[in-house]
Amino acid sequence: MHDTTTTFPTDLLTIDQLSPTTLSRLLDRAAAVKAGEEPARIDDRTVAMVFEKPSTRTRTSFEAGVSELGGHPTFLGQDDIHLGHGEPLKDTARALAGYVDAIVARLNSHDDLVEMAEYADVPVVNALTDEAHPCQTLADLLTLRELAADCGKDLDEVTLAWVGDGNNVARSLVIGCALAGVDLHIATPEGYGVDDEALAAAASLGGEPTCYDSPEAAVAGGERTDGSRSSSDHRSDGADAVYTDVWVSMGESEEKLPAFEGFQVDEELLAGGVKLLHCLPAERGREVTDGALESENSVVWQQAGNRKPTQQALLLELLGE
DSSP states (O other): OOOOOOOOOOOOOSHHHGHHHHHHHHHHHHHHHHTTTOOOOOOOOOOEEESSEEEEOOHHHHHHHHTTTTTEEEEEETTSOSSSSSSSSSHHHHHHTTTTTEEEEOOOOHHHHHHHHHOOOEEEESSSSSSOOOHHHHHHHHHHHHHHHHHEEEGGOOEEEEESOOOOOHHHHHHHHHHHTTTTEEOOTTTOSSSSSHHHHHHHOOOOOOEEESSHHHHHHHSOOOOOOOOOOOOOOOSSSEOOSSSSSOOOOOOGGGGTOOOOOOOOGGGGTTTTEOOOOOOTTTBBOOHHHTTTTOOHHHHHTHHHHHHHHHHHHHHTT
């Protein structure tokens, strides 16, 4: 049974801190922000942006989004702050909380993020860690909702295929799709699947994804290669969209690449109008072809643009506006 909690969490470290109800409310608000119909502001609020990892979309979408809402983003890069170097992380968190109204953190370690949230008495947002990327999932779900609306469907009538590595983006997506009722198919190489904890969390929400042996099978849908079907595989139609990400994340070794042979998303996989999602940056010619990214089925720029309104809506909720 789905949780119907209507109380918004004090932080957003992982997507499963949201309930189906609060997620739906957040997506509604993001759509209103994007349409210019949201009157709330965060005038004179300051948001610290603590980034250990480089970023294009996350940094710019948060900085622009905070500024548009009347707030003041303060960027603190790895060379600007003593994050766990020179003073304990908990001291940095408590000091920052005395200056700002919220903290957006893009950190190497999820454990560090949890510690920061524990000691900071202002909202903390996960802008990416090694374990999760909830802000990306919010943008993904808004994009899927828009695609569904274009076809006269609701979000919970969408089927999405994930192809590639079972990384932090995939882990958050698995749980986010379960919360939203999106039917998710997964194709990952052996040894690089989504971890059991994320799959169990999705199953507890009634939305366990169906796993396939190949991208083609995941997009086609229906029964798996072994003829079995997961309890959540309630629709046999093919995927409305296919989603991929880089095979080698920051800090990983390229020794893993041979395992991903045959998992590239190309134009043939998008045949029949299947839409393409990618959280970017893309390694063109590796996990996705240039032709697929530039095709009329690609919605990656719409998806990237949706980072801003979803994060704006998130900050409005966290700051009680």
